[in-house]
Amino acid sequence: MSKKTVTKNSAESFFTRADGERKLRAERLLVGKATPLPTGPTVSLRTSSKLGGRKYVFSFGDGKADGNGSLRASLGGKGANLAEMTRIGLPVPPGFTISTEVCTYYYKHGYVYPRALESQLRAALSKTEKSVGKRLGDAESPLLLSVRSGARDSMPGMMDTILNLGINDETVEVIAAKTGSPRFAWDAYRRFLQMYGDVVMGVQRHMGEHHDPFEEVINALKQEVGIEKDDEFSVRDLKKLVASFKALIEERSGKSFPQEPLEQLWGAISAVFRSWQNDRATVYRRKYGIPHEWGTAVNVQAMVFGNMGETSATGVVFTRNPATGEEAFYGEYLINAQGEDVVAGVRTPQPVSQLQKEMPTTYRQLLAVRHILEKHFRDMQDLEFTIEENRLYILQTRSGKRTGTAAVRIAAEMVKERLITKEEALLRIPADSLSHVLAPIFDPASKEKAQLIATGLPAGPGAASGHIFFQAEDAVTFSQKGEKALLVRVETSPEDLRGMIAAEGILTARGGVSSHAALVARQMGKVCVCGACMLRIDYRTKTIATGKITLREGDFISIDGTTGEVFAGEVRTSPSEVVQVLVNRTLEPSRSKIYKNFALLMGWANKYSKLRIRANADTPEQVANAIAFGAQGVGLCRTEHMFFEGNRIDAMREMVLAASPEERRTALEKLLPYQREDFVGIFRALRGLPATIRLLDPPLHEFLPHDSLQQKSLADSLNIPVETLIKRVQELHEFNPMLGLRGCRLGMVYPEISEMQACAVFEAAALVQKEGIKVHLEIMVPLVGFSKEFKIQKDLVQQVAKDVARRLQTKFNYLIGTMIEVPRAALIASAIAGEADFFSFGTNDLTQTSLGMSRDDAGSFLPAYMEREILPGNPFASIDQEGVGRLMEIAIEGARRTHPGIKLGVCGEHGGDPNSVRYCYHLGLTYVSCSPFRVPIARIAAAQAALGAR
Template sequence: MATKYVYSFSGGKGEGNGKMKAELGGKGANLAEMCNIGLPVPAGFTIGTEVCNYYYANDRKYPPELKAQVEAALKEVEKVMGGEFGSKTNPLLFSCRSGARESMPGMMDTVLNIGMNDETVISLAKKSGDERFAWDSYRRFIQMYGDVVMGLKPQTKTDPDHFEELLEHKREKAGVKFDNELTAEQLKELVAEYKAVIKKHTGSEFPTDPMEQVWGCIGAVFSSWMNDRAIVYRRMYNIPHEWGTAVNVQAMVFGNLGDGCATGVGLTRDCAVGTPGFCGDYLINAQGEDVVAGIRTPLRIEETLGKDMPKAHAELDEIGKKLEKHFKEVQDVEFTIQEGRVWMLQTRNAKRTGFAAVRIAVDLVNEGLITEKEALQKRRIPADDLNQLLQPIFDTEAKKKATKENRAIAKGINAGPGAATGQIVFHASDAEALYNKDNNVQLILVRKETSPEDLRGMKVAKGILTAFGGASSHAALVSRQMGKVCIVGCGSLVVDYDKGTISSGGTTLKEGDWISIDGFTGEVFSGKVETKPSEIVQVLVQKTMKPEESETYTRYAQLMGWVDKYRKLKVRANAEQDEAHLADAFGCEGVGLCRTEHMFFSKIQEFREMIVSETKEQREKALAKLLPFQRADFTTLFKALGSRPVTIRLLDPPLHEFLSEHHLHDDDGLADRLSKAVGISKETVERRVEELKETNPMLGFRGCRLGIVFAEITAMQARAIFEAAADLKKQGVDVHPEVMVPLVGFKTELDHQTKIIRDTAEKVFAEKGVKVDYQVGTMIEIPRAALTAGEIAKTAEFFSFGTNDLTQTTLGMSRDDYGSFIPLYRENDVIGDDPFQKIDQTGVGRLMEIACKDGRATREKLKLGICGEHGGEPSSVMFCHKLGLDYVSCSPFRIPIAKLAAAQQALES
């Protein structure tokens, strides 16, 4: 029996269904599902993703059975739609669109009006009674086919856009602004000019055979799976290359058949901020690509469609409710209204901002459509999206001031909420180059409209501003998914690429000038505008806003309540005394990493005295000065955390970070001050500094090695910890310090340090007359520690994975120097994710797995955690859950993200 490659959807029945995304892609599966639930869908068929993989595995050839299956499916569509493909009397036209398993908006290619030629254009004009419509459809087809199939689409900003240049010239000559104002005669001329351009630049004639056209389009769509922008997009969102795309061939319906027709993109709820109600963009007398291309600024469905086409608007509203109820998710739909009749061309789960994701998920639960557990699914709220709710917003008073000093120069459609300030850049390639030169650069990408080719620039920009387009344009859609601040359809904005300027409201700015954009209001300001903390921060941290005053906070709190209810993994904070209040505000369950070296920077003179000391007595004298400062810092931290555990890492960095030749050079009197304080010569100070130099300090004299050679450092730090804890215990605070020894590779190293710590603890407890519950453990941050974890666990009461150094030492890759080659590695799929941002689960993760298993085999109740930077990254948090860790620890602002990721993995498990 032949393998089935083609699945029809027609006549109210689909051969597939919404659960077949792996086989049919998201678009094909949902077209079949819409058919099956009785929605009006133009007939068509889907060529499955399996063919895409066959296509690439077999030198871009198709399975032998495919041709007959496609021809049979075409005949079925002709029967249902009452037309004939290629007919000279009753022509039926097709569209050809991609459809990956996960939505990849605008990344792959589309062709409309397939089947047009010099004969069918005449028959279409007769059948429709509209000659202008027929020739407009023909010129659109030639342009799309020439771009997509015949390779004339510009690839860089310097490539000419032959078709657009001809179209613009034609509009100028005719004295009109938009394509739909051109006459049938002018469009006839344009068709001839387009064909001539194709012949000139490809050496081939434009194909007139409809079957040749449809196969050309199918091949182009499959080929677009591996274009640059699609690869970049998949890499960005972790979509496997091997999934492939499906191809959807569907009968055309027309929104450009006069003023009684329209095309649009609708959302069942606002996906910028999450407010309920069917909304979106539409254009009268237009085809679908016009809306998303952003060439014409569309009308708003919620504002005017009810007046323009009341019956169609009411039907769309009902369809939206039916889809949302059926899919239990906010939907993004494409539709065409042909002479009053509504046709559904696509539905998919809508991309949304973090603001909208939280509101929509919570509202759907409150409306009874989904459960709490369903609300927490990572496809609904990717954990990292919570970061958007914590980002700064523009200060209202600063905006008022800006209107006077910097000026509010324009206003557009707010498509991506937030506040962004940056320097103007016009081209995606320039934005990427500037970012690669300086990762801290702040850029606002300003375009007439964006296209999928701009993805790289959009990725590195702080915000996106376009002169054209609506809330469903490419810029808006992709910005929402990226969580970028975005304003589109800023009609008063004149963007001049040649001069490198933007103009609006009497103000002209050039490339490199600063502008500020408010994604909540759509306002554009010249210059910089001051920001203030988000509403969440104002409520939780600053307490300058009451919880009931913020709808954003109310829903956030409800969501986090569900998160805490379902997660298993605890979440701690990487924090010192200054960040304790932040960690507490975001609901940390302890401190997973207190870096004691950060505390020394505020008392750097005394610490440097210890460094240059030559004898133990000199060091102990300097350390005695540091003791009260350390004790006070630990007291502050313990008091803020109360009964929650606090993990304190003993001194870790190499000493040269605190005192080097650079420090002596930058501070002429430093050597003299140290000489007097310690009682040694200036030459001795300089010699000691010279001795601190290391060839590879990351693998040098640091971590527990410092504590072993200079045991008095460990003793001082342990005393400061236990004195602070004992004093608070006497005051009724139930303190739980955990003393962590860094960079252990041998059990003997940990034994040495543990003895000093425990001996010091007993002395302090005897002096204070009180005992404190505490633990001693280690960081697992070098491979040998992971591989000998069973042995080390005989001494260690807890492990905390220091994945920053564990990644460096496992991969032999310096996180300070890898920037020179890692972009190329990722670009060429040498590796997948950046290993310093997401745990390398097959390499570093394997070592973690060994350490967990062997450690708990020795000590059954061994506490396991992670304190590296990966502790707040969602996929890494989920991996830690799978390993059976007790907690993750991350920076305070990542706590909500880690908690949500932990809940999502707990529910998925």
């Protein structure tokens, strides 16, 4: 590595050609005369002697780094990658990382730091100062710093950042003289005061305000001097802002802004650590399953400046398109700006391709960095860069957030490029993100008729329509009612996270494809359009105006995140390309790049998965869809769903209202052909794959009308007094449908129901087998809690099978098992397994009966329980492993003790949740079953579980 000293204004490229290959040559970043650190007031720092011998400050710079990419747990993702980039010779501003262990220690010991931290930090700071030839607070060559968070998993925008740290009343004048740009110096000072006042001194939080008091001061001054943009402020204006900001800080916090740079540094470090527990960071971790105990690292770096004039810039770029996965350089930049200007979306930036015209040499260097980073990290990268007077610096890199569509394409193409293996490709795709690939798009005919009102930047693909809401909390409230909200903002901030989670889509008037809104939307799979600058959004009047139309809060609006188009009103949607190929068969597979990559990944998943994936399907159409998505059978066919179509419900109601077994059998004879017909269609669609048929489960009152007019109509059609009908409804009503006369208890009290259903199943199987199609039957008895009730139902089903086989002169391949959905069944599983051929865990009902909670509680107390971390997440979305999971473990252990070869599965909707799928794999289950459209997600999750277990 070259040791040559260069001046700050050197435009010499850090790339050279040697032996026909492009190599990176690292140079010293900044030089200057070293001077002693000035003495000043001692910083008050609470410390503890514990952990005194550990290293938790890691330096990087001049091509050397204490850490590397393998230390992600300690250095956080950002710190580990800064160290790694330094080691491979990229132009990274020097600095140091304070490890995540300090964060956890800080919280555990009541905001106290370990004793050795201060000395380690001073030593690391000294290294940084020597590397750049500047000193923090120096009267001749002052060093300014950035202080940023860095969690193990990227949490974009969720924690706090401080830029330009080290500037004060004295150094601002030095910087103005050194750079020859007083405007630059005073702009840096006002930016620092605004960040420090908010993040460290709590000005904005002090009064519990949602708006930014600093921005109010800025806007007032703009009106006073008659300008519209921040970069139009004169030096005099900026000095006025600095004075106003200092006064605001003292007024709101009761403290003066600290002039001592070292005191500023400790304040910033503590603020970043504290931001680990702020509301938006906590909500984000809860949504993405990031453990709270991980903590964040703090990264302190020498500042480089993209706001030093027209030869300086800052930007965020992706090595591939994070929305579509296309292998193309993607991102944006701003001339004469700092990084926060790009990410915050305050100004709408230029696409990175434009940089080739404005700064061609730097653009070529950036392209080289792109290829180096992708080859080194072997993944699509999201990197931030700054150009200071034509000199390129890389501030950070991380694996880029991407949509499910992009994730599939990037994984498939990187395997073809031999950057990664098939196993790595599968492990990199968040299984849940496959829902993006199956998400609807706008119907072309409906879109053609819609009124186009604006065009912005396509930031999160897909189609979304919803009612307009301007405030995050209003979007949350509206969505909790089951309605569709679309969050519309001038630009989003991390405080909008709850609303972004709740909304169908996000629309902003400002910001680009790397703004906060776009980054978060892509990770969530939300449809997003940014930078629709022709929209005039007025929070006060709650309106969106264009030259053509004005929309108000509550009106419908539609956005196309693939094209960036914005439409007034609601636009109909149509199926995704994958659905068009597999389900509707309206698109040829060869015409869809999305489908080709999807199919490739599904093939790899089949190769590695050990856990079989079935579907919950109740009709031949649903079964056909499930098989198209790769289901390996039906894990739950709910026979009661067959009784609601056409005239069937009339016969079902006649059966429910029957006054004797004879009347009941007469009604059941009407139902039998319907059930048999449905089973024939299901068995044909399965083409020999197994089918688990659940006998009637819900309480009978659910089949009867509860409206007085409908009750009278039914009574008239059955020729019975309406009073008799009302009395029967009251007798059958279950206040809690989880309890009482339902499940196998129906078969115990009314055995003729079980007989009819078993007869329909076996007669249908006989008919399909005569067509040369194999039928593998699994009859499931629901809600068993006693081994004897299962034995009685099993004997009944076996007798029906014998009778049908004898009558139709055929044989059947079938199993009889039960659902484990009440705690007692789990606890006595060893006894039940003596009679059962298989168990299927009904995890929805098992969760309700174990926790005494229902899915309806998601609208009442469940959110509060998750907020206070009583529950790690929604137990109806992901299996409660500590409670419900323990019951499953007991049942599995007991069942295998009695019946070592018993087949075990899950048929609750948890079967489509990736975390639950992985848990079921580790429990050693045979299969999971989920809704047809969740089958691809479960397939990827099952492959990941098998690969992760190696």
